[in-house]
Amino acid sequence: MTAIKKFIYSDYLKNASLTVGVNPVIFSVSENKLKVLLTTFDTRLKKLIPGGVILKNENADDAANRVLKETTGLENIFLKQFHLFSEPDRFSYSTAFEQLNDNSYKPPEDMDIPDRVFTVGYFALVNFNTVHPTRGDMNNTNEWIDISDVPELMFDHNLIIDEALDALRKELFIQPIGYNLLPEKFTMPDLQRIYEIILDRPLTRSNFQRKMLSWGIYERLEERKEGVSHKRPFLYLFNKEKYEKAVKQGANFWF
Amino acid sequence: MTAIKKFIYSDYLKNASLTVGVNPVIFSVSENKLKVLLTTFDTRLKKLIPGGVILKNENADDAANRVLKETTGLENIFLKQFHLFSEPDRFSYSTAFEQLNDNSYKPPEDMDIPDRVFTVGYFALVNFNTVHPTRGDMNNTNEWIDISDVPELMFDHNLIIDEALDALRKELFIQPIGYNLLPEKFTMPDLQRIYEIILDRPLTRSNFQRKMLSWGIYERLEERKEGVSHKRPFLYLFNKEKYEKAVKQGANFWF
Numbered sequence: 001m002t003a004i005k006k007f008i009y010s011d012y013l014k015n016a017s018l019t020v021g022v023n024p025v026i027f028s029v030s031e032n033k034l035k036v037l038l039t040t041f042d043t044r045l046k047k048l049i050p051g052g053v054i055l056k057n058e059n060a061d062d063a064a065n066r067v068l069k070e071t072t073g074l075e076n077i078f079l080k081q082f083h084l085f086s087e088p089d090r091f092s093y094s095t096a097f098e099q100l101n102d103n104s105y106k107p108p109e110d111m112d113i114p115d116r117v118f119t120v121g122y123f124a125l126v127n128f129n130t131v132h133p134t135r136g137d138m139n140n141t142n143e144w145i146d147i148s149d150v151p152e153l154m155f156d157h158n159l160i161i162d163e164a165l166d167a168l169r170k171e172l173f174i175q176p177i178g179y180n181l182l183p184e185k186f187t188m189p190d191l192q193r194i195y196e197i198i199l200d201r202p203l204t205r206s207n208f209q210r211k212m213l214s215w216g217i218y219e220r221l222e223e224r225k226e227g228v229s230h231k232r233p234f235l236y237l238f239n240k241e242k243y244e245k246a247v248k249q250g251a252n253f254w255f
Numbered sequence: 256m257t258a259i260k261k262f263i264y265s266d267y268l269k270n271a272s273l274t275v276g277v278n279p280v281i282f283s284v285s286e287n288k289l290k291v292l293l294t295t296f297d298t299r300l301k302k303l304i305p306g307g308v309i310l311k312n313e314n315a316d317d318a319a320n321r322v323l324k325e326t327t328g329l330e331n332i333f334l335k336q337f338h339l340f341s342e343p344d345r346f347s348y349s350t351a352f353e354q355l356n357d358n359s360y361k362p363p364e365d366m367d368i369p370d371r372v373f374t375v376g377y378f379a380l381v382n383f384n385t386v387h388p389t390r391g392d393m394n395n396t397n398e399w400i401d402i403s404d405v406p407e408l409m410f411d412h413n414l415i416i417d418e419a420l421d422a423l424r425k426e427l428f429i430q431p432i433g434y435n436l437l438p439e440k441f442t443m444p445d446l447q448r449i450y451e452i453i454l455d456r457p458l459t460r461s462n463f464q465r466k467m468l469s470w471g472i473y474e475r476l477e478e479r480k481e482g483v484s485h486k487r488p489f490l491y492l493f494n495k496e497k498y499e500k501a502v503k504q505g506a507n508f509w510f
Contacts, residue, residue, distance in 0.1 A: 020275060020341070020373055056371075060341035084339045084375050086275070086315035116311075118275055118373070120339050174425060 017115040022064040023051040023157070024079060024122040025164035026072065027198075028131065028144065029181045034197050035144040036161060037071060037133060038153070045096070046154040049161065050142065051119065064122045071142055072133070078125045078180040082167035083160075084118060090156045091117035123164040123171075125180035169199055176215055179238040187225050187233040188212065217243040272370040277319040278306040278412070279334060279377040280419035281327065282453075283386065283399065284436045289452050290399040291416060292326060292388060293408070299355060301409040304416065305397065306374065319377045326397055327388070333380045333435040337422035338415075339373060345411045346372035378419040378426075380435035424454055431470055434493040442480050442488040443467065472498040 026037040038047040050071040054063040060081060068077050093113045133142035145151075150161060171177055178194045179186065192208045212218060219239045224232040281292035293302040305326040309318040315336060323332050348368045388397035400406075405416060426432055433449045434441065447463045467473060474494045479487040 057343055060339055084315055088312055
């Protein structure tokens, strides 16, 4: 299958004039910077958020998890749907590809290009050290880009990243999700640093720790972090069991 | 156009095997109860959340606002998208209608029924006294139902209502939206009562007022509410200008 055929392939496409896709915005933190994973099909084309269409037997989450696995090699990543992008003209095959004037980007004769593509925006959080972005199976390259260096992207993908970041910032205070960006054992200063990088502003240490510990789902270990100059802060674990129990009991993490 | 043709009509349907719709869950409060607006096409059929497909020149918000206007007669209602419902088998024409064995529910010959319908869930908040649900233009009836009396609905509409309520509860603490359910002038006890009805639990008066007033967007009037026995609480207005200015300045209502 040619690259472009696979790029917009859907078992719904035949004779169909619309389709629905997913675009997971994959965030990570490295060297005190918030990063986002972007993909390139051809250096002459603008970059994209990884994505794909929802196939016949998939729901939106299934499709997003498939795209995440294809892009990062990882499963069971923290993933959250935040918005359906639905502007009538958000997808235009001709704007994106036709100017290349290159047969490898022309769709095969037996394939209809949809007039309209809806896409579900997701955000995902991964620990930077667990992902080794590689060449994708559509001969695309995936790479981490600093959020402040994101160039002009294809379609409405800049808007999708902006809204993904808003949704992530909002969710940080509602649900314990920041730990997904850290190794299994982490200190409260590590977790606070993650919040500060995502929010792009400093937080008060005492307020932050009180809020995080009030959730009762970060478990303090007897171990302390080694190699820190004068203080050796305690290490914590996210306790998934406690979290799930709290959710079941109707815990409101947001108040 | 027959009722059923209009019900699933889309200018995308011809030869298409999928379509995307909207379902706004319209909430209101009356007599200390949370209510939801439901619609009935035929007394032999299960009730539904009002809805419609996204037409060619509409985005999802446009479609949801159109459905809201058709259902309530109102424009500029508070409306928020919360989730795309995407299970492959969530829509089944035959399950919903064919058992009626009634020609008025058979689709016209020139119309293809989509194999799959995605729908965008919205929640909307309206002041009960401004809405007079009437017979819809598809010969359907709209009526307010107590949230605790919602019967088994068509498709996955019970799930959509459950998730709309979760999304509404979450949003209450993140954005000042509760006032949409009240008359223009209201007291803090009125607003607290709205929160308590939606959350289905009591809130502490002092905490509640501190939180609401910390947002700086409820303006206290010199007037007090008349006719309340011993205390006469101050009346407040939601100040849209202050709100928009705060949002522009990057206010985080959620922290």
